[in-house]
Amino acid sequence: MILNEEQAMLRETVAQFFTEKAPISELRSLTGAGDEQGYDSQLWSEMVELGLPGITVPEAHDGLEFGWMGLGAIAQEAGRCLVASPLLSSVVLAQNLLLNCGSDAQIAIYLPSLMSGEATATVALDEERFFNPDAVATSEVSGALKGHKTRVLDVGQCSHIFCVAERASGERGIAMFAPSAEGVTIGSRRMMDLHSADSIQLDGVSTEDVVWLAGDDVEGGIQRTIDQATIVLAAEMMGSAREVLERTVAYLGEREQFDVKLGTFQALQHRCAHMYCELELAESAVSAALTALDHAGPNVSLLASSAKALANDCFTLISSEAVQLHGGMGVTEEMDIGLFLKRSRVCNQLLGGSSYHRDCYARLNGF
Amino acid sequence: MSQPESHPLSKEPLAEFRADIASWLEANCPLSQRQPIVREEQIWGGRRRVFPSQDAQQWFEACRDRGFTAPEWPVEYGGAGLNAEQAKVLKQEMTRLGCRPPLYCQGLWMLGPALLVYGNEAQKREHLTAICRGEIRWAQGYSEPSAGSDLANLKTKAEDCGDHFLVNGTKIWTTKADEADWIFCLVRTSDVTPKQAGISFLLIDMATEGVSTSPIPLISGESEFCQTFFDHVKVPKANLVGELNGGWAVAKELLKHERKMMSAFEGMLEKPAMELLELADYAVGSDAQGRLNDAELRSDMSRHLMRETALGQLGERIYWQGKAQQIDPRLPLLMKHLGTSEAQAKDELILRALGDEGLSMEDPNVSAGLRKMVKQWAFNKSLTIAGGTSEVQLNIIAKRALGMPSGEGKS
Numbered sequence: 001m002i003l004n005e006e007q008a009m010l011r012e013t014v015a016q017f018f019t020e021k022a023p024i025s026e027l028r029s030l031t032g033a034g035d036e037q038g039y040d041s042q043l044w045s046e047m048v049e050l051g052l053p054g055i056t057v058p059e060a061h062d063g064l065e066f067g068w069m070g071l072g073a074i075a076q077e078a079g080r081c082l083v084a085s086p087l088l089s090s091v092v093l094a095q096n097l098l099l100n101c102g103s104d105a106q107i108a109i110y111l112p113s114l115m116s117g118e119a120t121a122t123v124a125l126d127e128e129r130f131f132n133p134d135a136v137a138t139s140e141v142s143g144a145l146k147g148h149k150t151r152v153l154d155v156g157q158c159s160h161i162f163c164v165a166e167r168a169s170g171e172r173g174i175a176m177f178a179p180s181a182e183g184v185t186i187g188s189r190r191m192m193d194l195h196s197a198d199s200i201q202l203d204g205v206s207t208e209d210v211v212w213l214a215g216d217d218v219e220g221g222i223q224r225t226i227d228q229a230t231i232v233l234a235a236e237m238m239g240s241a242r243e244v245l246e247r248t249v250a251y252l253g254e255r256e257q258f259d260v261k262l263g264t265f266q267a268l269q270h271r272c273a274h275m276y277c278e279l280e281l282a283e284s285a286v287s288a289a290l291t292a293l294d295h296a297g298p299n300v301s302l303l304a305s306s307a308k309a310l311a312n313d314c315f316t317l318i319s320s321e322a323v324q325l326h327g328g329m330g331v332t333e334e335m336d337i338g339l340f341l342k343r344s345r346v347c348n349q350l351l352g353g354s355s356y357h358r359d360c361y362a363r364l365n366g367f
Numbered sequence: 368m369s370q371p372e373s374h375p376l377s378k379e380p381l382a383e384f385r386a387d388i389a390s391w392l393e394a395n396c397p398l399s400q401r402q403p404i405v406r407e408e409q410i411w412g413g414r415r416r417v418f419p420s421q422d423a424q425q426w427f428e429a430c431r432d433r434g435f436t437a438p439e440w441p442v443e444y445g446g447a448g449l450n451a452e453q454a455k456v457l458k459q460e461m462t463r464l465g466c467r468p469p470l471y472c473q474g475l476w477m478l479g480p481a482l483l484v485y486g487n488e489a490q491k492r493e494h495l496t497a498i499c500r501g502e503i504r505w506a507q508g509y510s511e512p513s514a515g516s517d518l519a520n521l522k523t524k525a526e527d528c529g530d531h532f533l534v535n536g537t538k539i540w541t542t543k544a545d546e547a548d549w550i551f552c553l554v555r556t557s558d559v560t561p562k563q564a565g566i567s568f569l570l571i572d573m574a575t576e577g578v579s580t581s582p583i584p585l586i587s588g589e590s591e592f593c594q595t596f597f598d599h600v601k602v603p604k605a606n607l608v609g610e611l612n613g614g615w616a617v618a619k620e621l622l623k624h625e626r627k628m629m630s631a632f633e634g635m636l637e638k639p640a641m642e643l644l645e646l647a648d649y650a651v652g653s654d655a656q657g658r659l660n661d662a663e664l665r666s667d668m669s670r671h672l673m674r675e676t677a678l679g680q681l682g683e684r685i686y687w688q689g690k691a692q693q694i695d696p697r698l699p700l701l702m703k704h705l706g707t708s709e710a711q712a713k714d715e716l717i718l719r720a721l722g723d724e725g726l727s728m729e730d731p732n733v734s735a736g737l738r739k740m741v742k743q744w745a746f747n748k749s750l751t752i753a754g755g756t757s758e759v760q761l762n763i764i765a766k767r768a769l770g771m772p773s774g775e776g777k778s
Contacts (some may be wrong), residue, residue: 002691269769277705
């Protein structure tokens with residue numbers, strides 16, 4: 001539930017790195033084209049140099065084995081600066097999908113290039129208006145993949161797409177192909193939070209251009225990967241929520257009206273105190289989920305749903321209140337507060353909104 | 368508070384300690400005392416104590432003799448001298464076996480911890496031992512009709528009469544004062560400003576002439592609380608805890624423990640007739656997939672259970688931070704407000720699910736267990752008021768956790 005000494009040091013290093021190299025002004029300056037499609041490739045190279053792709057990877061695969069609490073701390077620091085990077089798409093989603101669903105040979109071939117930053121990958125899960133990983137219409141028919149995927153993160157600069165699809169056998173599988181493969185059309189989209197989530201149209205991608213992940217338990221591996229990514233995204237959201245609450249409390253401590261600091265008003269103090277309670281409550285659920293990943297604890301799906309639902313609700317509350325409490329400044333582009341607001345709404349939809357996770361939680365608890 | 372070296376148990380490694388505790392509990396806790404506690408069978412101690420059964424008495428006495436009524440208190444005052452980790456092991460083992468808490472007492476949860484810090488040696492010896500042994504039952508005399516959240520405004524006066532204080536005034540919300548033997552009180556001993564600087568902490572034997580109590584009927588149909596009156600009550604000077612006019616510091620120490628207790632009362636309370644999930648299924652039914660028929664209730668229950676679990680996880684975070692000496696002092700400030708409001712959220716779910724059966728506290732056609740849940744819903748409205756209202760908690764959080772600036776007209 002708490003960071004060990006190494007993890008705490010890493011957190012400090014990364015916090016300083018993001019503050020210096022990836023302030024929100026950098027996110028705003030991304031043009032959304034070429035090397036800056038989705039994220040700044042130069043920033044990503046430096047993140048790779050810090051070893052971030054290897055944080056949770058076992059030492060047996062040349063990873064750092066720093067643990068999920070460690071990765072959660074990094075995600076939180078990234079969240080504080082709203083960093084756009086393939087940390088979630090390539091490191092958390094794609095690498096773990098490979099580790100959870102790939103054969104030993106496939107892991108040996110593809111993992112090193114992802115960890116070294118030579119390659120990046122993304123995972124195509126979603127197909128519908130809302131997150132629903134069980135609804136997969138994309139399928140292999142007569143030796144070709146057909147379907148439509150949506151909200152695929154950071155496709156623009158990726159070298160591999162891991163796509164959840166129904167195989168000819170009727171089982172779910174993971175098809176890996178290059179974004180340049182024939183039959184793949186990418187509809188790029190910059191979301192309101194300035195991160196990218198694209199759609200992918202598959203019009204008969206030849207299975208000759210596809211590698212199917214060949215591990216023992218692909219179905220279980222997909223669920224496991226979704227749980228892992230959901231928990232890390234929740235951690236990132238907690239970092240953003242903490243940052244925007246701190247900015248708001250600081251603003252109330254400076255801004256004067258009626259000849260007093262706004263922060264002296266009890267009505268506003270209580271709203272901030274309430275937000276802080278919600279923040280630490282959600283943070284506790286996220287820490288428990290990260291800890292469960294580290295210790296291979298039971299009920300990971302349950303903990304993931306709790307963490308994400310609480311993080312969604314908390315970040316939604318805090319980002320809305322932050323805009324309101326910043327008054328007129330809160331709705332201007334001059335302040336970054338609006339970006340936190342937008343980011344929170346985007347994060348809500350990624351990997352499941354609160355009603356989705358409350359439904360999962362009820363189902364897993366049998367009610 | 369703990370003195371690890373004062374007790375032979377403390378020298379054992381923890382695994383051995385756990386095994387020792389487990390076998391001791393097996394040998395000493397009768398099976399009947401491993402059943403979930405019901406309110407009528409809680410042992411509150413005191414001069415007029417009665418045991419609901421021989422088993423209950425045997426279990427109480429076994430714990431008393433081993434110091435397990437107050438595991439973390441020093442052995443010389445009747446505790447077991449366990450350190451925090453050992454106490455946690457004891458609690459875990461008791462929870463595992465389902466052992467009932469051997470003693471319920473405000474002296475144990477509130478006065479004792481404050482006496483350990485502020486009491487003199489004679490007071491510790493006299494009162495801590497009597498508390499551990501269940502011989503004296505304590506009540507708390509803080510609030511007054513005109514001093515609630517603004518506690519420092521209290522008016523009950525203790526006049527210096529040479530060898531004793533003469534106490535006049537009244538205290539309100541004194542829990543079960545009509546069954547208590549002694550009461551610890553905040554009294555005014557000076558009219559200086561600030562008001563906090565004229566308050567002293569006094570221990571008063573309720574058998575003294577001039578002390579009387581009157582129960583207050585509550586919206587739950589019960590009367591947990593009393594008003595207590597002091598009419599020319601003579602209190603020996605030896606009963607002053609801490610410095611004269613230094614009672615506020617003692618009160619603050621004690622309030623910490625009250626808040627801790629109110630946020631961690633789980634397990635000591637009577638289990639409801641039905642758990643939430645069972646109750647919801649009983650009340651609204653489920654479909655073929657096992658989903659509750661009321662979709663909104665189902666979603667709200669998920670939300671509540673997630674939050675309730677997260678509260679436990681917040682407690683764990685605090686525990687691990689303490690263990691690793693990476694303490695975030697802001698976190699404990701949140702427990703009272705979060706814990707009590709979530710308990711109320713649960714009560715609201717229960718009442719909503721009960722529907723027609725939740726409309727009366729007296730309907731003889733509704734089972735006693737369900738009626739108790741309705742009464743609990745009403746009684747638990749006091750959780751966010753007693754021991755520092757939620758509004759006071761939010762003031763404290765804004766000031767101490769968020770560092771927001773002080774304004775006018777607030778504590």
